[in-house]
Amino acid sequence: MAKLYSKNPKQEQLKMNPKNETVDFLLSYSKALSVLQFNNMKMETLLN
Amino acid sequence: MQKELITDATLVSNYIKGDEGALGILITRHKQRIYSFIYSKVYDKDIAEDIFQDTFIKVIRTLKKGSYNEEGKFLPWVMRISHNLVIDHFRKSNRMPKFSNTGEFSIFSVLSDSALDAEKTLIKEQVEHDVRRVMNELPEDQKEVLVMRMYNDMSFKEISEKTGVSINTALGRMRYALINMRKIIDKHNIILTN
Numbered sequence: 001m002a003k004l005y006s007k008n009p010k011q012e013q014l015k016m017n018p019k020n021e022t023v024d025f026l027l028s029y030s031k032a033l034s035v036l037q038f039n040n041m042k043m044e045t046l047l048n
Numbered sequence: 049m050q051k052e053l054i055t056d057a058t059l060v061s062n063y064i065k066g067d068e069g070a071l072g073i074l075i076t077r078h079k080q081r082i083y084s085f086i087y088s089k090v091y092d093k094d095i096a097e098d099i100f101q102d103t104f105i106k107v108i109r110t111l112k113k114g115s116y117n118e119e120g121k122f123l124p125w126v127m128r129i130s131h132n133l134v135i136d137h138f139r140k141s142n143r144m145p146k147f148s149n150t151g152e153f154s155i156f157s158v159l160s161d162s163a164l165d166a167e168k169t170l171i172k173e174q175v176e177h178d179v180r181r182v183m184n185e186l187p188e189d190q191k192e193v194l195v196m197r198m199y200n201d202m203s204f205k206e207i208s209e210k211t212g213v214s215i216n217t218a219l220g221r222m223r224y225a226l227i228n229m230r231k232i233i234d235k236h237n238i239i240l241t242n
Binding site for chain 1: 068071072075076079080083084087096097100101104105108109112113114
């Protein structure tokens with residue numbers, strides 16, 4: 001049986017990853033974000 | 049190896065309790081699947097990156113607010129968020145179609161660069177130089193009004209105050225300045241064109 005040498009696009013897609021900067025941003029965002037509870041309200045604050 | 053043993057549910061619960069490192073493990077563990085899923089829908093790395101970021105911003109906010117209650121189903125939950133954001137993206141892009149230069153149509157054929165190229169800059173300089181030469185041929189009073197009006201952008205009221213003549217005289221001088229300039233241009237066969 002003939003071998004198929006063409007690349008399988010699905011396999012290539014599975015190896016895709018977001019940029020490290022995006023992940024770093026998310027981790028920093030998470031550290032900066034805090035939620036304060038005041039009576040029945042929840043307020044978000046971003047500390048830089 | 050140790051990291052793999054901790055379940056998503058435990059990591060989520062640790063993160064809610066304040067362990068920021070748990071989020072890093074969760075992202076590292078699932079980023080490839082989530083990002084690939086988004087990319088398989090949008091086929092654009094930058095858009096996939098944006099949606100991936102928005103997905104986790106939503107995840108972080110929900111977890112920090114304590115609104116998350118699906119313990120044990122972390123990945124399907126995140127996948128659903130990203131799926132909804134992909135749908136939002138297509139809804140938005142349908143309302144506002146994006147032009148890309150991959151096809152036969154190029155957006156740059158419609159948008160032109162308004163800056164002058166080297167040739168047009170030279171022509172412009174030549175025309176301005178000729179106009180100044182023609183102006184120098186005018187009588188001093190007419191030239192004065194013309195310079196104040198066209199180069200200093202002054203109103204006829206200001207010109208009349210500065211030169212000490214009435215507005216009508218200033219208007220008349222301007223009119224004669226233009227008539228005389230046209231005469232000089234015709235006489236010397238000067239071609240002023242851009």
